[in-house]
Amino acid sequence: MTQETPRNSPAECLSRIRVVLSHTSHPGNIGSTARAMKTMGINKLYLINPKEFPSDTATALASNADDVLNTATVVGSMEEALAGTTLQIALTARRRELAHPLQTPRQLAPEIIQTIQAGHDIALVFGTEMSGLTIDEVLLCNRMATIPTNPDYSSLNLAQAVQVFAYEIFATLADDVSYLAESRDSATHDAMEHFFTHLEETLSTIGFLKPDAPKRLMPRMRRMFTRANLEREEVDILRGWLRATTSTERWPKPPQ
Amino acid sequence: MTQETPRNSPAECLSRIRVVLSHTSHPGNIGSTARAMKTMGINKLYLINPKEFPSDTATALASNADDVLNTATVVGSMEEALAGTTLQIALTARRRELAHPLQTPRQLAPEIIQTIQAGHDIALVFGTEMSGLTIDEVLLCNRMATIPTNPDYSSLNLAQAVQVFAYEIFATLADDVSYLAESRDSATHDAMEHFFTHLEETLSTIGFLKPDAPKRLMPRMRRMFTRANLEREEVDILRGWLRATTSTERWPKPPQ
Incomplete structure (x- = not known):
């Protein structure tokens, strides 16, 4: 008992x-x-x-x-x-x-x-x-x-x-x-926030994010990239892509 | 959407x-x-x-x-x-x-x-x-x-x-x-209550349930038989067994 x-x-x-x-x-x-x-x-x-x-x-x-x-x-x-x-x-x-x-x-x-x-x-x-x-x-x-x-x-x-x-x-x-899974090196919250800021700047620079358009683009981007559960290295890759996008003479330099 | x-x-x-x-x-x-x-x-x-x-x-x-x-x-x-x-x-x-x-x-x-x-x-x-x-x-x-x-x-x-x-x-x-399962003919609540009454009478009659003993026997019996999830026919069989138990000359007739 x-x-x-x-x-x-x-x-x-x-x-x-x-x-x-x-x-x-x-x-x-x-x-x-x-x-x-x-x-x-x-x-x-x-x-x-x-x-x-x-x-x-x-x-x-x-x-x-x-x-x-x-x-x-x-x-x-x-x-x-x-x-x-x-x-x-x-x-x-x-x-x-x-x-x-x-x-x-x-x-x-x-x-x-x-x-x-x-x-x-x-x-x-x-x-x-x-x-x-x-x-x-x-x-x-x-x-x-x-x-x-x-x-x-x-x-x-x-x-x-x-x-x-x-x-x-x-x-x-x-x-x-889990013993079979790769150990993930997930991106931190602040790394993600820096990425979203960088993304918004870049999309403004290339004219895809229009100041007068409804503010729905960035929330959707945020949802999509959050769902992707990014790793630290992937955030680095994405930011490299953003930098490359605005690196030509055609676009003005983003604010540093 | x-x-x-x-x-x-x-x-x-x-x-x-x-x-x-x-x-x-x-x-x-x-x-x-x-x-x-x-x-x-x-x-x-x-x-x-x-x-x-x-x-x-x-x-x-x-x-x-x-x-x-x-x-x-x-x-x-x-x-x-x-x-x-x-x-x-x-x-x-x-x-x-x-x-x-x-x-x-x-x-x-x-x-x-x-x-x-x-x-x-x-x-x-x-x-x-x-x-x-x-x-x-x-x-x-x-x-x-x-x-x-x-x-x-x-x-x-x-x-x-x-x-x-x-x-x-x-x-x-x-x-x-469930399509493979036998359809169950479960005993109703009142059939179970009649069974418990009959069981208690029988156990008293044969002296197994003692009036001066602690009242723990019947609740245990109740738990056990409830857990068994009895069918109607099984209750009939158990009551037949109870009747047979007290049918000899040795035991006084239970109250009808």
Whole structure:
């Protein structure tokens, strides 16, 4: 009741997630699933009575995610695969009788994040390629999910379904690619103001900004260049352009 | 300026999206991409100088999404592929110099939805399998996106990347699987109140609810059964169970 719920790192949180594949027919799908999992930082794979595993086909399709295959746990029953988890999410692509209300990965994401951040284990449970999970398997889970798709063509294969669900969790946990982004050297407020002053002078000099015309040009320029979110170097380039514009003999020198 | 922006149906909105593949090497990836697109209701495919197309391999991997391949537009340049679009999103998996700020599909989704709902066309642009888009290709687009992944293993293949981006748009537009859900016959408020009364009587009768004990049992029962969001039939079943509990000679008859 008074248990602490420390906020764990994304990697620690993701280590609380296991992907459970029941009675998978094609080893290639196990390999593609391992790859899909690893791209989203999930490494724990449970296989219930796979038809063929280990398998060279699985390893080939896992690309460099063979560590996920090497550490996979092969079990003989759904009960063993789900032991220790507090949230078990059965994935289904079709209308099911009985069982739980149907939710989407996006609807379930907040509860999943809350659970793994509190340090509890969860399972994403997928059935065989052809017919999915049995009713008995679904009843061993406490949640039921479907990925929203085109109603006329819902044929996500196993690895695509794992990819989408894992992405949904990963993006909810850490929708951040800033480590890939260039660091920006944004222009300061005063650099922008100097630029706008310079721009206004130049547009007056060349007669494009007319003293008697409505004062709408400069506010529009300001909006446009503000929206462009300029970098310091870009402001320097623009001001060089302005200087070049008025550097010919044709224009009078702007006030210094 | 005074243009109306009618709210179009999800299908109309999705028809505004084109997936552009530049210089794809393996026809199988074109087929898998068509399948990924169609599961998320996107049908317009543009191919810039594909190495091999049409192709039997592409058709095989498209599963039943061969209509997407049959209506694909093959063009000779990025300019042709992007003509008519107002938003062009370049997908990249690596750190890029120059170009635009890096955004995620989730960050871009609101702008995408707004654009397609206003009836404008947009392009999701993917480069070759090995090296992605060139700098020149990225500069022809006005947005740049990366799918967030495990920093140590970001090897999403082409079709997986298309799948994830298309899912993000589809789920933002219509995160709804209600057409697959069983229609629920939820218990009414009065049925629940009759059940709680019946439960309290029964628990008193069997001596589990003690008159002198703290009154915490019934509120907990109430919370628990309320959370279960019972259906009408389930309430009937529970009341049958309560009746059976007190039906033996051992317990006095509850007040009628």
